[in-house]
Amino acid sequence: xxxxxxxxxxxxxxxxxxxxxxxxxxxxxxxxxxxxxxxxxxxxxxxxxxxxxxxxxxxxxxxxxxxxxxxxxxxxxxxxxxxxxxxxxxxxxxxxxxxxxxxxxxxxxxxxxxxxxxxxxxxxxxxxxxxxxxxxxxxxxxxxxxxxxxxxxxxxxxxxxxxxxxxxxxxxxxxxxxxxxxxxxxxxxxxxxxxxxxxxxxxxxxxxxxxxxxxxxxxxxxxxxxxxxxxxxxxxxxxxxxxxxxxxxxxxxxxxxxxxxxxxxxxxxxxxxxxxxxxxxxxxxxxxxxxxxxxxxxxxxxxxxxxxxxxxxxxxxxxxxxxxxxxxxxxxxxxxxxxxxxxxxxxxxxx
Amino acid sequence: xxxxxxxxxxxxxxxxxxxxxxxxxxxxxxxxxxxxxxxxxxxxxxxxxxxxxxxxxxxxxxxxxxxxxxxxxxxxxxxxxxxxxxxxxxxxxxxxxxxxxxxxxxxxxxxxxxxxxxxxxxxxxxxxxxxxxxxxxxxxxxxxxxxxxxxxxxxxxxxxxxxxxxxxxxxxxxxxxxxxxxxxxxxxxxxxxxxxxxxxxxxxxxxxxxxxxxxxxxxxxxxxxxxxxxxxxxxxxxxxxxxxxxxxxxxxxxxxxxxxxxxxxxxxxxxxxxxxxxxxxxxxxxxxxxxxxxxxxxxxxxxxxxxxxxxxxxxxxxxxxxxxxxxxxxxxxxxxxxxxxxxxxxxxxxxxxxxxxxxxxxxxxxxxxxxxxxxxxxxxxxxxxxxxxxxxxxxxxxxxxxxxxxxxxxxxxxxxxxxxxxxxxxxxxxxxxxxxxxxxxxxxxxxxxxxxxxxxxxxxxxxxxxxxxxxxxxxxxxxxxxxxxxxxxxxxxxxxxxxxxxxxxxx
Numbered sequence: 001x002x003x004x005x006x007x008x009x010x011x012x013x014x015x016x017x018x019x020x021x022x023x024x025x026x027x028x029x030x031x032x033x034x035x036x037x038x039x040x041x042x043x044x045x046x047x048x049x050x051x052x053x054x055x056x057x058x059x060x061x062x063x064x065x066x067x068x069x070x071x072x073x074x075x076x077x078x079x080x081x082x083x084x085x086x087x088x089x090x091x092x093x094x095x096x097x098x099x100x101x102x103x104x105x106x107x108x109x110x111x112x113x114x115x116x117x118x119x120x121x122x123x124x125x126x127x128x129x130x131x132x133x134x135x136x137x138x139x140x141x142x143x144x145x146x147x148x149x150x151x152x153x154x155x156x157x158x159x160x161x162x163x164x165x166x167x168x169x170x171x172x173x174x175x176x177x178x179x180x181x182x183x184x185x186x187x188x189x190x191x192x193x194x195x196x197x198x199x200x201x202x203x204x205x206x207x208x209x210x211x212x213x214x215x216x217x218x219x220x221x222x223x224x225x226x227x228x229x230x231x232x233x234x235x236x237x238x239x240x241x242x243x244x245x246x247x248x249x250x251x252x253x254x255x256x257x258x259x260x261x262x263x264x265x266x267x268x269x270x271x272x273x274x275x276x277x278x279x280x281x282x283x284x285x286x287x288x289x290x291x292x293x294x295x296x297x298x299x300x301x302x303x304x305x306x307x308x309x310x311x312x313x314x315x316x317x318x319x320x321x322x323x324x325x326x327x328x329x330x331x332x333x334x335x336x337x338x339x340x341x342x343x344x345x346x347x348x349x350x351x
Numbered sequence: 352x353x354x355x356x357x358x359x360x361x362x363x364x365x366x367x368x369x370x371x372x373x374x375x376x377x378x379x380x381x382x383x384x385x386x387x388x389x390x391x392x393x394x395x396x397x398x399x400x401x402x403x404x405x406x407x408x409x410x411x412x413x414x415x416x417x418x419x420x421x422x423x424x425x426x427x428x429x430x431x432x433x434x435x436x437x438x439x440x441x442x443x444x445x446x447x448x449x450x451x452x453x454x455x456x457x458x459x460x461x462x463x464x465x466x467x468x469x470x471x472x473x474x475x476x477x478x479x480x481x482x483x484x485x486x487x488x489x490x491x492x493x494x495x496x497x498x499x500x501x502x503x504x505x506x507x508x509x510x511x512x513x514x515x516x517x518x519x520x521x522x523x524x525x526x527x528x529x530x531x532x533x534x535x536x537x538x539x540x541x542x543x544x545x546x547x548x549x550x551x552x553x554x555x556x557x558x559x560x561x562x563x564x565x566x567x568x569x570x571x572x573x574x575x576x577x578x579x580x581x582x583x584x585x586x587x588x589x590x591x592x593x594x595x596x597x598x599x600x601x602x603x604x605x606x607x608x609x610x611x612x613x614x615x616x617x618x619x620x621x622x623x624x625x626x627x628x629x630x631x632x633x634x635x636x637x638x639x640x641x642x643x644x645x646x647x648x649x650x651x652x653x654x655x656x657x658x659x660x661x662x663x664x665x666x667x668x669x670x671x672x673x674x675x676x677x678x679x680x681x682x683x684x685x686x687x688x689x690x691x692x693x694x695x696x697x698x699x700x701x702x703x704x705x706x707x708x709x710x711x712x713x714x715x716x717x718x719x720x721x722x723x724x725x726x727x728x729x730x731x732x733x734x735x736x737x738x739x740x741x742x743x744x745x746x747x748x749x750x751x752x753x754x755x756x757x758x759x760x761x762x763x764x765x766x767x768x769x770x771x772x773x774x775x776x777x778x779x780x781x782x783x784x785x786x787x788x789x790x791x792x793x794x795x796x797x798x799x800x801x802x803x804x805x806x807x808x809x810x811x812x813x814x815x816x817x818x819x820x821x822x823x824x825x826x827x828x829x830x831x832x833x834x835x836x837x838x839x840x841x842x843x844x845x846x847x848x849x850x851x852x853x854x855x856x857x858x
Contacts, residue, residue, distance in 0.1 A: 028779040057782030087778045188366060189401065195361035196405050199370035200479060202512075204359060240360040302405070314405045314477075317445060328782075339364030 028059035053324040055083040055095035066101040076106040111141035152182035154271040163348040178336040212279040214261040218268020226262040235347030373406035374481035380488035381411025387429030393789035406476040408449040422452035462503035480513030527814040548805040554788025557751040588715035597680025609711040631802040642812035646696040648819035659688035662714040665836030692844040714836035720747035752776035
């Protein structure tokens with residue numbers, strides 16, 4: 001490996017070579033994106049492809065850390081490449097990628113290398129693509145230099161300790177950074193659909209009389225039937241309407257008990273939501289709000305029933321997200337997401 | 352936790368954090384170009400972004416008899432052609448389900464039919480009596496429509512409660528007196544807080560960015576005044592001509608078509624003081640103060656501070672184009688301007704003595720809208736080659752962005768200065784396509800946010816200034832100066848700035 005200065009020189013040379021008088025290359029940089037790959041043969045190539053797609057929307061410098069090579073001796077290979085696309089007006093817009101390939105024995109040199117290669121004064125997003133957090137040698141040093149820590153908990157098989165670790169990271173002091181979980185971000189359409197029940201001010205008081213929340217989701221379940229997605233949705237509703245735990249029981253602000261029920265559906269993909277039901281007692285009437293995924297799983301059907309009376313049902317199309325699209329959204333946000341942190345905190349208690 | 356009664360606590364933090372209540376959009380002039388080219392494609396894109404409320408319905412209203420199916424088909428084709436994003440039948444079906452059409456002729460009872468149709472939609476789609484009336488008709492029809500809405504009781508919310516708002520397309524009036532008359536008619540029926548006067552420039556991302564640029568960046572605001580700014584140039588140039596709209600243009604001219612609305616809005620946003628908040632009236636209060644501070648028109652000074660002209664035949668983009676007087680529906684002795692340049696002052700503490708030069712024209716070499724602040728020269732020249740004043744240019748369209756021009760030392764043994772520019776381009780730094788202006792504006796009207804709409808006093812203050820100018824111009828006679836199509840306007844315009852020791856920016 002050369003020094004970080006050598007890497008900067010290589011990047012400068014890359015841009016000189018790419019530009020011609022007739023067709024100058026426009027460079028743009030609005031963030032540092034550190035990506036830590038998971039283990040696996042195809043992981044580095046897949047990550048590079050994702051980084052390229054993100055660069056089309058949010059240009060920046062990507063620092064991609066490949067999986068550690070067990071037999072790489074003392075090597076720490078660093079090389080540069082560019083992601084280019086046609087931008088507005090047909091100009092070629094490029095972002096840069098620095099790939100760092102450590103061996104097991106040079107892993108400890110990675111954080112220092114990254115620190116030297118960060119573009120100054122721009123936010124640092126670290127996308128942690130490895131499965132766990134605890135016991136990972138890069139976790140602590142990289143968390144320390146990150147403004148935003150991005151990960152995806154969707155496939156987590158043990159939601160409780162995982163959410164507890166995340167909650168601890170989000171609450172870490174002193175740490176100016178924040179945590180973003182793609183599993184949470186991907187639930188936004190469902191949150192939006194559920195919120196739409198209560199856009200009508202006349203219906204809103206029903207939120208103060210919730211008696212039961214039932215959520216069923218796909219994915220590996222904990223003993224209590226909770227998945228990360230289910231726990232997040234339950235934690236979100238609980239924290240937004242002011243539910244609080246009292247022993248094993250969740251209570252409303254007026255002291256009324258709320259039954260929380262989470263279940264896992266085995267034939268759904270992890271992270272997919274099957275149904276969310278909210279029951280409420282309001283003005284001596286029982287109102288049931290049900291959001292349910294359609295058979296094709298491309299829409300959510302919203303039904304409100306009050307006693308025997310059913311209001312017209314509505315359908316909302318669910319957008320098809322992929323990982324790169326979710327990550328693009330995340331790296332355009334700055335600052336803590338207080339709603340997520342409250343939901344996470346409640347979710348960790350629910351599971 | 353947020354108060355359950357006051358706002359939807361589940362909405363907080365969502366991308367669609369302002370939950371729009373279910374409602375019906377009623378478009379008058381539904382068979383017109385604006386509906387097909389702009390409004391419905393905007394609705395389609397809002398639907399794609401999941402920004403429309405559930406149960407949302409659209410009722411097209413026009414004179415022509417048409418079935419719902421024919422209307423839906425026409426709107427689908429319009430959307431397919433004009434949507435900024437590719438249209439898919441699957442996504443279209445979501446909005447098509449809420450589309451319907453009602454024909455209204457001269458019979459006032461037709462509005463009774465419309466009222467019943469809206470009540471029926473409320474029942475079927477749960478739109479709760481919330482109605483947004485969008486007048487995409489010629490302005491001459493505004494007063495009649497408003498009056499008939501009142502007679503049919505449609506100016507009030509539907510039976511289930513809710514709200515009734517009205518959106519008016521520009522132009523709002525032809526002069527101060529007609530603007531006042533129209534505003535009076537509208538305000539007799541709708542409260543001012545329910546009236547949304549559109550200037551689609553305000554829906555453009557880059558225009559909104561003016562507020563962010565000025566008031567979210569500490570380095571520029573200290574320079575944004577007469578101590579550092581020599582003058583300001585606003586340019587709205589179009590390469591197209593009047594595109595077959597001779598009849599309209601003969602009545603309007605560039606001053607009414609561009610200056611009274613778009614350019615004065617840009618001027619306001621450039622010159623206004625920081626608002627106390629981002630509330631609609633806080634911003635509009637500051638904008639109207641700018642209009643009130645415009646130096647009053649003095650008849651004797653108009654000749655030296657304004658230039659009007661018409662395009663002559665020329666070549667644009669390699670194609671020959673006719674002169675204005677040879678366009679269809681244009682009088683051979685027309686004195687309607689297709690180009691206007693004017694110099695004005697904002698007589699307040701911040702801008703004392705700083706000229707604002709505005710120019711707008713058709714058949715210019717290219718389409719460009721920008722605001723440029725030319726800074727004062729350095730107080731003492733150290734270098735042999737005179738330095739050039741710094742310029743900050745905010746490009747509104749196309750290639751939206753911001754450029755700062757400054758001098759730099761060219762490499763070599765001598766201190767040779769060379770102007771360089773630092774550029775920020777939206778298209779480079781933000782990969783995603785910005786929404787169309789109409790998307791933002793329709794959504795804001797649905798949400799009841801009037802920040803990006805023009806208040807009555809703004810309209811009347813700008814007409815007041817324009818009226819004074821036009822009265823002086825009307826007293827003149829003789830042909831207007833000409834400029835060759837494909838050039839940057841008449842020599843008289845350059846001369847106007849030269850007299851002040853300045854030059855128009857070369858764009």
